Amino acid sequence: MKHTSTRLLFDHWNRQRGERSAPTRSEIDPVAIRHVLGDTFMLAADFIDAIRFRLAGTRVCALFGREIKGEGFCALWSGASSAQIATVAKAAVNERLVPSPG
Numbered sequence: 001m002k003h004t005s006t007r008l009l010f011d012h013w014n015r016q017r018g019e020r021s022a023p024t025r026s027e028i029d030p031v032a033i034r035h036v037l038g039d040t041f042m043l044a045a046d047f048i049d050a051i052r053f054r055l056a057g058t059r060v061c062a063l064f065g066r067e068i069k070g071e072g073f074c075a076l077w078s079g080a081s082s083a084q085i086a087t088v089a090k091a092a093v094n095e096r097l098v099p100s101p102g
Contacts, residue, residue: 005039021095043073045093050074051086 012033016023030037037057044054050072061067064076074086 003039005036008036009033009040041068043089045089051089051093 012028013023016027016029033040038059040055040057041053041060042055043051045051051074053068053071053073056068073089074082077085
């Protein structure tokens, strides 16, 4: 949470959600986070087979040298790392909580 982009995104998220576990999709204002959109990605847990990238900013995609929208999130890691990431991602989906920056 030390990166400026991350802090700005979490600040917006937390302001929009208030006391709820998450804001609604319509409450996320791209204009308010326009300076960090290139560094932003969103995951979707509504696929049957995997947690996948719903959206990936230009700088995120540049790290991989390709568009990663629709790709499996956990597939970016191999072996035991992939299983650990899957466990953490599934726990985040089930909890529906976003940690406070700090």
